[in-house]
Amino acid sequence: MQFHRKNYSGEELISLYKNLLLPRMIEEKMLVLLRQGKISKWFSGIGQEAISTGVTMALQPDEWIMPLHRNLGVFTTRKMPLNKLFKQWQGSKGGYSKGRERSFHFGSKEHHICGMISHLGPQMAIADGVALAYKLSGSDKVAVAFTGDGGTSEGDFHEALNVAAVWDLPVIFVIENNGYGLSTPVSEQYRCFSLVEKARGYGMEGIQIEGNNILEVYDTIRGVKDYCIHNQKPYLVECMTFRMRGHEEASGTKYVPAHLFDLWQQKDPIKNYEDYLLQQEVLTELTIMDIRNECREYIESELHTGYDSTPVIADTEEELEDIYAWPEKKPVYFQETPGNTHPEKRFIDGIKEGLYQSMQQHDNLILMGQDIAEYGGAFKITEGLVEKFGKERVRNTPICESAIVGAALGLSMEGYKAMMEMQFADFVTVGFNQVVNNLAKIHYRWGQNADVVIRMPTGGGVGAGPFHSQSNEAWFVHTPGLKVVYPSTPMDAKGLLIAAINDPNPILFFEHKALYRSISGLVPEAYFEIEIGKARLVQTGGDLSIITYGAGVHWAIQYAKDHPKLAVYILDLRTLLPLDYSAIKAAVQATGKALLLHEDTLTGGIGGEIAAWIGEHCFEFLDAPVIRCASLDTPIPFNIELEKNFMAYSRLHECVEKLMNY
Secondary structure (H helix, E strand, O other), rough: OOOOOOOOOOHHHHHHHHHHHHHHHHHHHHHHHHHHOOOOOOOOOOOHHHHHHHHHHOOOOOEEEEEOOOOOHHHOOOOOOHHHHHHHHHHOOOOOOOOOOOOOOOEEEOEEOOOOOOOOHHHHHHHHHHHHHHHHHHHOOEEEEEEEEHHOHHHHHHHHHHHHHHHOEEEEEEEEOOOOOOOOOHHHOOOOOOHHHHHHHOOOEEEEOOOHHHHHHHHHHHHHHHHHHHHHHOOEEEOOOOOOOOOOHHHOOOOHHHHHHHHHHOOOOOHHHHHHHOOOOOOOOHHHHHHHHHHHHHHHHHHHHOOOOOOOOOHHHHHHHOOOOOOOOOOOEOOOOOOOOOEEEEEHHHHHHHHHHHHHHHOOEEEOOOOOOOOOOOOEEEEHHHHHHHOOOOEOOOOOOHHHHHHHHHHEEEEOOOEOOOOOHHHHHHHHHHHHHHOOOOHHHHHOOEEEEEHHHHHHHHOOOOOOOOOOOHHHHHOOEEEEEEOHHHHHHHHHHHHHHHOOEEEEEEEHHHHHHOOOOEEEOOOOOOOOOOOEEOOOOOOOOEEEHHHHHHHHHHHHHHHOOOOEEEEOOOOOOOOHHHHHHHHHHHOEEEEEEEEOOOOHHHHHHHHHHHEEEEEEEEOOOOEEEEEEOOOOOHHHHHHHHOOHHHHHHHHHHHHOOO
């Protein structure tokens, strides 16, 4: 292993050594504590410290890093107190996630470290978003994302590198190639000669380096950082390394041939660097001993503080409170003034106005989606916005939903607002992990909000078949941390979209495609919000209550018009998460007969959840069983006649009669 001092002073070389040594000594102590049962799990980075330490020392403290679970050196080099890290590893209240997360699945905005999720790949797309924020703000900074050799097989790797290249983002992707993805050797993971070869395929530069050489890592990243900032381009760095322990301690190392440990031991990043510093007379055996004793004393002192943790006492109210971030200022909601007149507009126009006025209101709002710029989006909702606000803020994206959701989160971490148009709600499946595991959970996990709106053109009635017409809102209602909004009128479309963009939480905003140009209504021209989580009473009646949302509202209104002898109470939920339970209760009380109507399929639809809640909380008000009217439990068919038969409205009369005849 060749070390090149270049122009680094002795002080700089010693600083690198101290930062390299500390995570090794902490790990050695943690392995003892693991055997003693004082921590429950450990992912060891012994043998890989030079990468984490060298990369982090080459960056400014306010440049975001997206580490994984073998990057203790990132956390220690960023001077995160060991006593608090230890509390985190113990699952204590005083850790970085209040006991809600394990080992390294946490982050800290103060230290510009973004906590990983177990799925590994999503970290790289978040780095794209942070780098985009740096680019838009003109900051001379880079974002850095770590991945392993195994992680490069994931689709998120491809998507993140592709977006970074297409958008010319100042982001560094660091591959820690330690030869194994858990137990699977690289020979069973890829066929290219080296992973850095992949860089060329994305139109970016790349380099393979000796990841056990702290000076090579440090010097390379400094140079790469300058390149990324100066050229506004991404870069791929493959660091060749090893790990002396298992993927995590419980998995062991029996799958590794014994002779490799002898080879790896010769490349130990700390021993080799120590020997070099001794040769260069930068350190002596005595100063090395002093540094090690200093580290040891620090570790023992910090652990003593870390042990002094109050027991976790579950507080249900606090747990629920921390699901969502709260706005800095209280929203002012729309209130109708007597005598006001408003122009009539289509549903699609309400959404357009909401977007346009939000772009005017927030100069940090970035729109992203496939074909949303000059083309105006698949449904022409963003048409004209790029001419008004420019391509930096109205951004066409490659077809990579996962990376764009991740990039939206990265933008949020730097104080931007992001709106992503999912071209069809059906396509969210390829970004599902980012939505339900990253966006939804991040505030609960370590207090980082996700100021992201995902617009979801949804629903059938347009003969588009199984992959462009399904109703999938119930998938997200089941996910704590998200908000799910589903307007049915032009006014609500505008007011709720503005409210969603103002809300600091991740919101799935469902827009029924069949309503875009078929429904019109009065829409105030002013910038206004409608409260998320508040249902709308459409009309009153004493015979039965139809509780619904989206297109179902218009089916219910039409049914009431076609059956004037029935006095129908219609409640438009407007928001599916959180639900307006007080409005649902009032609807049940009004008639004693509740019919839940939605276009989604019956099994697992939100109607089942609401029916269960009514049965539990409103049983004494019921004069009949709660009836669900939903679509068939099949994929939505293409043929118009088959689609009509699929739709819930084809069974609405039957369900109403069943309820009224009980």
